[in-house]
Amino acid sequence: MDRIVVAGGSLAGLVVALFAARSGREVVVLEGDDRPVPAAPEDVWQGWRRRGVPQFRQLHGTQALGWSILAARAPDVLAELGAVGACAAQLLTLPGPVAAELVQLRCRRPILEWVLRRTVLAEPGIEFRPGTEVTGLRLGGRSRPRVSGVITTSGELAAQLVIDATGRRSRIGEWCVHAGASAPQTRTVETGQAYFTRWFRRSTPFTATDPMLRVELAFATLLLCPADADWFSATFFAPVGDRALRRLLMDSDGFRAAVASVPSAAAWLEDARPVGTVQFMGGLANQLRHTAPDGRSPVGLLAVGDSAVCTNPTWGRGGALAMASAAALVDAMTAFDNPSAVTRAHTVWTTQHHEPWFYDTLLLDAETNAAWAGRPPSPHLDRPFRHAAAALVARTDAGVGVAYMRYRNLIDPPEAFWGDTEIADRVLGATNAGATTHLNDAPLPSRQQFLALDHAVV
Numbered sequence: 001m002d003r004i005v006v007a008g009g010s011l012a013g014l015v016v017a018l019f020a021a022r023s024g025r026e027v028v029v030l031e032g033d034d035r036p037v038p039a040a041p042e043d044v045w046q047g048w049r050r051r052g053v054p055q056f057r058q059l060h061g062t063q064a065l066g067w068s069i070l071a072a073r074a075p076d077v078l079a080e081l082g083a084v085g086a087c088a089a090q091l092l093t094l095p096g097p098v099a100a101e102l103v104q105l106r107c108r109r110p111i112l113e114w115v116l117r118r119t120v121l122a123e124p125g126i127e128f129r130p131g132t133e134v135t136g137l138r139l140g141g142r143s144r145p146r147v148s149g150v151i152t153t154s155g156e157l158a159a160q161l162v163i164d165a166t167g168r169r170s171r172i173g174e175w176c177v178h179a180g181a182s183a184p185q186t187r188t189v190e191t192g193q194a195y196f197t198r199w200f201r202r203s204t205p206f207t208a209t210d211p212m213l214r215v216e217l218a219f220a221t222l223l224l225c226p227a228d229a230d231w232f233s234a235t236f237f238a239p240v241g242d243r244a245l246r247r248l249l250m251d252s253d254g255f256r257a258a259v260a261s262v263p264s265a266a267a268w269l270e271d272a273r274p275v276g277t278v279q280f281m282g283g284l285a286n287q288l289r290h291t292a293p294d295g296r297s298p299v300g301l302l303a304v305g306d307s308a309v310c311t312n313p314t315w316g317r318g319g320a321l322a323m324a325s326a327a328a329l330v331d332a333m334t335a336f337d338n339p340s341a342v343t344r345a346h347t348v349w350t351t352q353h354h355e356p357w358f359y360d361t362l363l364l365d366a367e368t369n370a371a372w373a374g375r376p377p378s379p380h381l382d383r384p385f386r387h388a389a390a391a392l393v394a395r396t397d398a399g400v401g402v403a404y405m406r407y408r409n410l411i412d413p414p415e416a417f418w419g420d421t422e423i424a425d426r427v428l429g430a431t432n433a434g435a436t437t438h439l440n441d442a443p444l445p446s447r448q449q450f451l452a453l454d455h456a457v458v
């Protein structure tokens with residue numbers, strides 16, 4: 001196989017390019033955004049605009065699966081991230097192999113992308129072309145369409161393998177249809193949820209054992225998440241249609257008052273200086289793209305990251321899954337030497353290992369949305385126990401705790417956790433024995449008390 005073209009140079013595109021180049025491939029990355037990359041990490045926050053990545057300055061953390069993929073395939077990236085303040089957060093402090101796997105990568109998204117981009121720019125075998133948008137495909141083949149190249153805003157490029165890493169809003173369907181092939185089948189399920197994030201810095205850096213704080217309110221979730229060095233984010237996930245709550249949280253003082261009204265979160269603000277204003281993001285969806293059932297999806301067109309499977313970001317899965325799909329694709333390219341076999345292998349991997357996270361996230365979202373609406377969880381949630389119950393029992397039962405963390409960090413697939421009868425027995429046993437369905441220790445503000453804060457800050 002000759003050179004590989006990667007459309008999109010964000011997390012999935014950068015990682016697949018890096019892994020492919022390191023397995024001996026010649027790679028061209030085409031990235032629509034043309035903004036220059038700042039030279040120094042301290043200029044990244046203010047000085048780097050990413051039009052193509054609207055979540056660039058939102059909360060970001062990378063689950064342990066992502067950390068372990070980088071540790072195995074690009075330890076230099078982790079070392080460089082560490083040098084600019086990223087934290088390898090230890091989720092279990094006990095020594096041993098279980099704890100060694102449970103490490104999250106914590107840093108702001110621009111820092112992660114900055115280090116990855118610079119590594120890619122310095123990597124022999126990769127040509128990175130910023131400001132070059134892919135607009136279509138060239139196809140050949142008789143019985144089944146085969147990729148022969150891409151059309152871009154700066155001309156055409158021949159390639160037998162084109163990797164689509166252009167994210168959830170990929171136009172892969174249009175490209176296929178215009179070139180005479182069938183579009184993938186796309187399933188989109190709106191989450192009904194929105195993000196409100198504000199960034200802070202404190203006087204001392206976080207350490208590897210500082211925990212994050214997740215508080216389940218009756219009507220929203222608050223997540224306080226350490227990032228690189230002294231940075232941390234405070235984020236509310238809330239129903240996208242709750243306008244009164246939105247009015248409160250979009251106001252900088254209202255946001256601060258809201259965080260301060262949550263007992264376990266208030267202490268985080270004591271030594272915290274806000275950076276910038278509250279950042280909103282709605283329009284969040286779970287999305288899946290399947291190859292066309294008529295067998296007319298092009299051979300050699302391979303989707304990775306959000307273009308293939310996108311999950312509600314409140315569960316923090318997209319970055320690690322993008323890395324996993326990139327790694328799996330490069331393994332398929334190493335194992336097979338022709339585009340048909342690579343395409344088949346990647347389709348099978350995506351179905352077996354990537355898609356289950358889409359279905360899992362739909363169930364988690366359904367439970368969350370029901371809880372926020374004050375409804376009992378739908379009987380259609382075909383699961384032996386609730387996520388909220390598992391998260392609660394995981395705090396006190398070490399066996400459930402490790403299994404839960406492995407699942408939440410994507411190390412074990414959803415079916416391994418939800419299908420484990422011993423875990424189910426322990427969660428149900430603890431719940432029946434009187435564990436509350438509430439994850440928090442101190443009394444929490446109600447929505448009415450929250451909304452009253454709005455008047456207090458006006």
Ligand SMILES: Cc1cc2nc3c(=O)[nH]c(=O)nc-3n(C[C@H](O)[C@H](O)[C@H](O)COP(=O)(O)OP(=O)(O)OC[C@H]3O[C@@H](n4cnc5c(N)ncnc54)[C@H](O)[C@@H]3O)c2cc1C
Nearest residue numbers: 008010011012032052060061134166167305306313318319
């Ligand atoms: C609010 C929010 C918070 C999130 N928080 C987390 C988190 O904490 N942890 C986590 O793991 N994940 C998180 N995610 C998910 C994560 O951001 C995505 O899963 C990840 O960015 C997917 O990477 P990607 O490379 O597939 O796509 P994207 O990051 O969307 O990148 C697509 C790239 O393709 C480029 N592009 C688009 N079209 C073209 C074209 N035609 N030609 C050339 N280039 C093109 C774009 O400019 C962009 O660079 C979050 C997402 C959101 C929305």
